[in-house]
Amino acid sequence: MQNEHQLTEAESLQIITEMIGKVKSHFHESGSGAILWGSVIGFCSLMSFLQLYFHFSIGFDIWILSLVAIIPQLFIVWNNRRKRTIETYSEAAMNAVWSTFAIVLFGLILYLNLIGNISKQLMLNEQQLLLMKNTQTGELKEIVPFVLSSNSLFLLIYAFPTLATGFIRKFKPMILGGILCMLCFVASLFLNTTFDFLLQAIAVIVSWLIPGLILRNRYVKQQMGNV
Amino acid sequence: MFKDLDPILHSQLRLAVISLLISVKEADFSFIKEKTNATAGNLSVQIQKLKEAGYVEVEKKFSNNYPLTTCKITPKGIEAFETYVKALQEYLNAGKS
Structure with missing residues (x-):
């Protein structure tokens, strides 16, 4: 881009529009975090449901997997920071929302x-x-x-970052996922712990795993387009 | 009476840089270079002018042993950009009538 050219008003407007458009088309989330946590929490919830429903035990606490998943999550964060060339305002807002969620989740687990x-x-x-x-x-x-029906509390707080992400990013799959979390929360109040785990599995698969896969698909397409 | 267009912003490359920075929290030098198709030397000079005007903040750091320059628009830069866009609208509206 040359600098010495004397701009007309129309050209100025065109540059502004073009540059704002370039930023918009640049950013696509890879969805790795959503896929990771949607799979891990979904799998742990489903295993817990199956163990309670069919009265068997796998011999260890399946929820240990959610602690192990922190390691790939740290790698995802590190890798994203390494590759990142811009930070958008919505990205900063998302980081704040999900960090707050992680702190609240830690607090809830500690409390329980x-x-x-x-x-x-x-x-x-x-x-x-x-x-x-x-x-x-x-x-x-x-x-x-x-605490009675403690799984209901998890469903309730899963709804918060999911809905916030959906609304900030105007991403329908997560808005629908957040609404489903709320519906599962209400349903869980009337069901026992066994079925609370099933609801939890359904909620995280729909609200995190599926939107994560959609984001991943878009990201891969964008990367292929850039090659 | 039309407002004069800000001479700092009324330049192809500097306007492009500010237009990129207005929609992000911060951006790397490499990102700005890629999107504006400018040469590194020219871009450095123009970013320096924006910095001297107080429109952008420039931070130089190291990432994985490589130098990394990040740019961020300042509140003064945002205000200047808004004033520039308003002045542009006035010119364009006057042209229509």
Whole structure:
């Protein structure tokens, strides 16, 4: 592009439009993060459902996979930063939304793991004990306090970043996925834990895995077009 | 009476650079070079002029042992761009009537 040419007003307008258009067409998300977490959480939820429904055990906690998935996620973040030549405002907003989600998710997991024993101790300090009564035998059994339908809370917070991403990016598959998360959340209030896992699997596959695959497809097409 | 078009922005390459930066949070020198089809030398000179006018911020750092220059539009640059576009609209509207 030459610099010395004296611009007319129409040419100025054309340059502005052309450059803004070039930025718009440049950016395409690879969808790797959505595919990773959609697959991992979907698989773990489905395995949990199958184990509870068919009464078998695979011998270890399947949710360990979600911790292992942090390693490829870190690689995805590092690789994206390495390849990135621009940072758009919507990309910055997305990073903020998903980072907030990760912090909230960590907080929720911490809460669910600690609250039972802490509550039990606090109750004991006040000479109180939580008992569960079998209405048939009349037997009283001591229980650790627990959060009812905790999987519903996961479905609720999955809806937040999914909907936010869908609205900010104007990406329909994620808007629909977020709405599905909300519907699954409401449905989970009326179902037991076994089926909560099934709902969770459906929700993450529809709201993360499928949109991730759509993004991936667009990204691959764009990369092939650039070759 | 028409406003004078900002001479810093009323140049093909500098306007292209600002138009790219207005829609992103920050961009690498290589990205700007690719999209404007400018030579590295010419682009450096024009970015320097924009920097001197306070329209862009330039940050030089290292990434994977390679020098990396990133550019970001400043609030003053955004204001100048908006004023420039308004002035352009006035010229174009006057041309129509």
